[in-house]
Amino acid sequence: MANTKELSVEDKLRALYSLQLVDSKIDEIRSVRGELPLEVEDLEDEVAGLTTRLEKFKSDLESIDAQIKEKKNAIDEHKSTIKKYQEQQKNVRNNREYNSLTKEIEFQELEIQLAEKHIKEMKASIEHKKEVVSQTKEKLEAKQTHLKHKKAELNDIMSETEKEENFLIEKSEELQKQIEGRLLTAYKRIRGSVRNGLAVVSIERGASAGSFFTIPPQTQMEIAGRKKIITDEHSGRILIDSFLAEEVKQDMENLFAKL
Numbered sequence: 001m002a003n004t005k006e007l008s009v010e011d012k013l014r015a016l017y018s019l020q021l022v023d024s025k026i027d028e029i030r031s032v033r034g035e036l037p038l039e040v041e042d043l044e045d046e047v048a049g050l051t052t053r054l055e056k057f058k059s060d061l062e063s064i065d066a067q068i069k070e071k072k073n074a075i076d077e078h079k080s081t082i083k084k085y086q087e088q089q090k091n092v093r094n095n096r097e098y099n100s101l102t103k104e105i106e107f108q109e110l111e112i113q114l115a116e117k118h119i120k121e122m123k124a125s126i127e128h129k130k131e132v133v134s135q136t137k138e139k140l141e142a143k144q145t146h147l148k149h150k151k152a153e154l155n156d157i158m159s160e161t162e163k164e165e166n167f168l169i170e171k172s173e174e175l176q177k178q179i180e181g182r183l184l185t186a187y188k189r190i191r192g193s194v195r196n197g198l199a200v201v202s203i204e205r206g207a208s209a210g211s212f213f214t215i216p217p218q219t220q221m222e223i224a225g226r227k228k229i230i231t232d233e234h235s236g237r238i239l240i241d242s243f244l245a246e247e248v249k250q251d252m253e254n255l256f257a258k259l
Contacts, residue, residue, distance in 0.1 A: 007178070007180075008226075009226055009229065010226040012180070012183060013244060014248055015175055015178045015179050016179060016187060016199075016200045016240075017202075017245060018175055018251070019172060019175040019187065020187075020198065020199060021248065021249065021252040022168050022175060023191070023197065025168055025252075025256065026165060026168045026169065027197050029165050030165075032157060036153060036154045040147065040150050040151055043150060047140065047143050047144055047147055050139060050140040050143060053136055054133065057132065061129055061130070064126055067118075067122060068119055068122050071115045071118055071119050074111070074115050075115050075116065078108045079108075079112065081104075082108045085104050085105045086101075089101050089102070171255070183229070186199075187200070187238070190236055190238065194235065199237055200237065200238045200240060201237050201238075202240050202241065203215060203239060203240070203241055203242055204242060208232045208234075208235065208237060208239055211232065215232070220241075224243075226241070226244065
């Protein structure tokens with residue numbers, strides 16, 4: 001590892017621009033993947049959500065089935081009680097006892113009607129839930145198929161670029177170790193604040209690359225002198241002269257060509 005204290009300003013600028021080119025190459029690889037990783041993640045969440053929903057419907061249906069069985073058992077008990085009361089009516093001693101048993105029978109019949117009404121409602125609920133389950137299953141199968149295709153697409157891209165990306169990440173980490181903490185922090189801050197991730201740019205036609213603001217000749221001479229780190233007053237980017245940029249680009253292109 002290089003001793004950062006011994007690095008000249010020119011060496012610092014070389015290391016910074018080399019890091020910029022490597023990080024930009026990593027950005028380029030990741031942009032190919034685009035939103036795929038997020039799409040896969042969202043689809044996985046949707047599949048998990050639909051699966052949980054289906055499990056809940058299954059539990060609900062089992063619960064309703066159990067309630068229907070309870071109601072049917074209750075109806076059998078009510079019918080059995082009615083028969084018992086009807087038998088007792090044959091042996092009553094007076095009208096009062098007969099009427100009392102009649103009321104009990106009527107109450108049992110009302111309980112049967114109520115139970116049958118609940119069974120009818122629960123059966124309707126089952127039919128509705130079964131319809132929703134069928135629709136949810138179709139939706140789940142469609143999402144699972146979509147997820148399978150998206151995962152395959154992502155895996156293809158990953159397998160093509162993984163080796164190259166890992167190499168570049170290692171190179172980026174290696175270059176970062178050559179740059180003093182203050183400069184590296186500034187580089188990362190600038191990179192994170194600009195849309196294209198360019199924290200270090202060269203001078204092109206008297207202006208910083210990608211900018212329309214002309215840099216004063218005196219400043220251009222100072223940049224070409226490579227004696228101090230100079231930033232663009234408009235964008236905050238670190239500036240290097242075009243000759244140094246070309247030298248570093250050539251070195252990096254030779255490196256990238258080996259991938």
